Amino acid sequence: xxxxxxxxxxxxxxxxxxxxxxxxxxxxxxxxxxxxxxxxxxxxxxxxxxxxxxxxxxxxxxxxxxxxxxxxxxxxxxxxxxxxxxxxxxxxxxxxxxxxxxxxxxxxxxxxxxxxxxxxxxxxxxxxxxxxxxxxxxxxxxxxxxxxxxxxxxxxxxxxxxxxxxxxxxxxxxxxxxxxxxxxxxxxxxxxxxxxxxxxxxxxxxxxxxxxxxxxxxxxxxxxxxxxxxxxxxxxxxxxxxxxxxxxxxxxxxxxxxxxxxxxxxxxxxxxxxxxxxxxxxxxxxxxxxxxxxxxxxxxxxxxxxxxxxxxxxxxxxxxxxxxxxxxxxxxxxxxxxxxxxxxxxxxxxxxxxxxxxxxxxxxxxxxxxxxxxxxxxxxxxxxxxxxxxxxxxxxxxxxxxxxxxxxxxxxxxxxxxxxxxxxxxxxxxxxxxxxxxxxxxxxxxxxxxxxxxxxxxxxxxxxxxxxxxxxxxxxxxxxxxxxxxxxxxxxxxxxxxxxxxxxxxxxxxxxxxxxxxxxxxxxxxxxxxxxxxxxxxxxxxxxxxxxxxxxxxxxxxxxxxxxxxxxxxxxxxxxxxxxxxxxxxxxxxxxxxxxxxxxxxxxxxxxxxxxxxxxxxxxxxxxxxxxxxxxxxxxxxxxxxxxxxxxxxxxxxxxxxxxxxxxxxxxxxxxxxxxxxxxxxxxxxxxxxxxxxxxxxxxxxxxxxxxxxxxxxxxx
Ligand code: ADP
Ligand code: MG
Numbered sequence: 001x002x003x004x005x006x007x008x009x010x011x012x013x014x015x016x017x018x019x020x021x022x023x024x025x026x027x028x029x030x031x032x033x034x035x036x037x038x039x040x041x042x043x044x045x046x047x048x049x050x051x052x053x054x055x056x057x058x059x060x061x062x063x064x065x066x067x068x069x070x071x072x073x074x075x076x077x078x079x080x081x082x083x084x085x086x087x088x089x090x091x092x093x094x095x096x097x098x099x100x101x102x103x104x105x106x107x108x109x110x111x112x113x114x115x116x117x118x119x120x121x122x123x124x125x126x127x128x129x130x131x132x133x134x135x136x137x138x139x140x141x142x143x144x145x146x147x148x149x150x151x152x153x154x155x156x157x158x159x160x161x162x163x164x165x166x167x168x169x170x171x172x173x174x175x176x177x178x179x180x181x182x183x184x185x186x187x188x189x190x191x192x193x194x195x196x197x198x199x200x201x202x203x204x205x206x207x208x209x210x211x212x213x214x215x216x217x218x219x220x221x222x223x224x225x226x227x228x229x230x231x232x233x234x235x236x237x238x239x240x241x242x243x244x245x246x247x248x249x250x251x252x253x254x255x256x257x258x259x260x261x262x263x264x265x266x267x268x269x270x271x272x273x274x275x276x277x278x279x280x281x282x283x284x285x286x287x288x289x290x291x292x293x294x295x296x297x298x299x300x301x302x303x304x305x306x307x308x309x310x311x312x313x314x315x316x317x318x319x320x321x322x323x324x325x326x327x328x329x330x331x332x333x334x335x336x337x338x339x340x341x342x343x344x345x346x347x348x349x350x351x352x353x354x355x356x357x358x359x360x361x362x363x364x365x366x367x368x369x370x371x372x373x374x375x376x377x378x379x380x381x382x383x384x385x386x387x388x389x390x391x392x393x394x395x396x397x398x399x400x401x402x403x404x405x406x407x408x409x410x411x412x413x414x415x416x417x418x419x420x421x422x423x424x425x426x427x428x429x430x431x432x433x434x435x436x437x438x439x440x441x442x443x444x445x446x447x448x449x450x451x452x453x454x455x456x457x458x459x460x461x462x463x464x465x466x467x468x469x470x471x472x473x474x475x476x477x478x479x480x481x482x483x484x485x486x487x488x489x490x491x492x493x494x495x496x497x498x499x500x501x502x503x504x505x506x507x508x509x510x511x512x513x514x515x516x517x518x519x520x521x522x523x524x525x526x527x528x529x530x531x532x533x534x535x536x537x538x539x540x541x542x543x544x545x546x547x548x549x550x551x552x553x554x555x556x557x558x559x560x561x562x563x564x565x566x567x568x569x570x571x572x573x574x575x576x577x578x579x580x581x582x583x584x585x586x587x588x589x590x591x592x593x594x595x596x597x598x599x600x601x602x603x604x605x606x607x608x609x610x611x612x613x614x615x616x617x618x619x620x621x622x623x624x625x626x627x628x629x630x631x632x633x634x635x636x637x638x639x640x641x642x643x644x645x646x647x648x649x650x651x652x653x654x655x656x657x658x659x660x661x662x663x664x665x666x667x668x669x670x671x672x673x674x675x676x677x678x679x680x681x682x683x684x685x686x687x688x689x690x691x692x693x694x695x696x697x698x699x700x701x702x703x704x705x706x707x708x709x710x711x712x713x714x715x716x717x
Pocket of ligand 2 (some may be wrong): 298299405
């Protein structure tokens with residue numbers, strides 16, 4: 001008899017246990033049984049070879065099409081070359097000095113093939129493939145799951161292929177006893193969920209597609225309820241904390257600012273503004289996420305909130321991801337406020353406040369003054385980098401923290417703010433992000449935040465045309481790229497060229513992949529070659545702050561034509577005359593990052609153009625992602641497409657064990673109803689039993705997710 005928390009060695013043997021641990025991080029019976037198949041192959045049916053991810057481990061059910069043997073010229077020995085197919089696409093495989101395999105690798109036979117996906121001479125390969133051929137004469141009712149009608153395909157890794165995992169699972173299930181079901185009976189009855197033992201057995205060895213679906217439904221609930229319980233607990237404890245109440249005040253700086261706004265607020269800005277104003281008036285802390293495309297006007301919304309807090313006699317802090325951005329925010333806040341930011345100066349209105357910048361690269365003297373302004377309360381608004389909250393900066397009376405452009409501002413960071421208000425209160429928090437998140441994702445990832453969105457852009461924004469430039473297939477297109485940049489400059493505009501790497505770092509040991517294109521290498525090549533005659537500048541995160549500032553100012557003033565930069569320009573930079581952006585090695589960036597980057601162009605009245613240069617091959621998920629960026633400018637649609645593609649990548653057996661995310665079966669995209677129900681159930685449970693003292697099974701589920709979260713967080717740190 002074995003339970004979820006038992007070790008694996010006695011059940012599967014030391015060798016397999018060790019391999020499971022090192023290849024996939026699977027240590028316990030629970031880890032193994034929660035390592036669900038990613039998909040299932042039906043006996044006799046080939047699966048689509050599409051959406052493979054270069055560099056990742058994949059498992060495909062395919063048919064051998066062609067096998068040939070030849071001598072290697074440079075080395076002794078033979079090479080066995082094999083092509084496998086799903087009927088449409090092909091993958092090539094090679095075996096070195098394993099000529100004996102020719103006997104079993106007969107064209108026409110099918111099986112599972114697993115290995116690392118490589119791109120070689122513009123074709124996709126499975127390197128060092130492992131395989132398990134299907135025996136056409138085997139008895140489908142045999143105990144070996146590999147011979148069943150529905151064959152599980154597990155997320156696998158080199159040295160631990162899918163079929164070996166399947167066998168280990170069989171061995172474990174032979175003695176498995178789950179103990180008490182973690183989901184309370186009333187919940188299972190209400191939503192017609194099968195018990196855990198039934199579900200686990202059926203997910204690994206389904207007797208029918210219907211039984212599999214029932215099992216998956218139940219196991220998804222485990223994931224959904226665990227996450228929603230965590231959020232329900234967080235909301236519960238947030239609502240019991242005191243916050244500095246900041247009700248709006250008549251005749252204050254907020255009203256004075258309103259009166260001199262040079263534009264009409266959009267309906268969205270008004271609506272979100274009203275929700276925030278109400279939150280700020282409350283005695284419990286606001287926790288709100290504001291999403292809005294680049295340029296949707298989040299800053300004004302934040303400023304209005306900060307002024308309401310200043311009117312209440314308290315302070316607001318605004319945190320930016322980089323020093324450049326912090327400096328820019330301070331500048332633009334002062335600009336928008338005019339003399340309303342000049343408290344203490346001659347002729348300033350009585351309601352005026354002060355905006356203080358606080359960064360690590362300031363001189364000791366400046367910094368001391370800023371610290372003093374924050375501590376004395378002389379500064380109504382303090383702008384700095386995210387490090388501001390980790391620092392020992394003290395505030396006289398902090399009422400609100402605005403976190404800009406940071407969708408990964410996690411729970412830990414928000415926890416760090418918890419007692420920063422006067423008398424250890426929790427300040428209100430407004431997190432702003434340009435990366436739109438679909439509703440269900442927000443519900444699962446930011447379940448303890450209220451979410452609002454600005455969906456319309458203020459008038460005067462121009463469209464951006466995006467084109468993928470596949471240089472592996474069409475090398476000549478790269479010349480066209482630089483021609484296009486030159487044309488934009490000749491027309492009086494400016495351009496960005498973005499690279500993934502700076503180029504001053506020590507060489508890496510990883511030789512399997514060309515290092516990404518670097519700013520410091522590309523800039524001189526362009527200046528002497530295809531962009532000769534144009535004024536080319538360089539910007540990256542490791543330039544000294546004053547130099548960064550100088551370059552940015554020169555570009556803004558039009559004294560540079562082309563800025564070759566890293567993603568430091570990703571957020572906030574606003575140069576309306578910049579109309580073109582070239583992104584080199586675009587495949588090395590995430591979808592939302594690309595979307596955010598291109599938001600830098602098309603800010604004036606001329607349409608923008610964004611060229612995504614990539615060597616990624618057609619047929620890879622990477623290329624599908626770039627095509628998604630090409631296809632739409634709607635950030636919400638894009639994040640949905642991205643999510644779908646990620647999911648597809650997983651479904652095809654990429655080696656992400658998924659173990660750390662706590663989400664293995666649950667699809668944030670497709671399981672919206674289930675997530676909403678789990679949320680409601682979690683709220684019910686927590687309202688009566690906040691510590692889950694009466695729900696030990698649920699507490700254990702939560703524990704498992706929290707542990708994984710913590711592990712992930714530690715790994716990142
Ligand atoms: P975000 O931070 O969301 O990317 P910003 O707040 O920087 O966007 O706004 C982008 C530009 O649009 C700024 O120059 C800002 O002054 C302007 N803007 C904001 N709201 C409006 C509005 N309602 N009408 C016209 N222009 C606006
Ligand atoms: Mg902004």
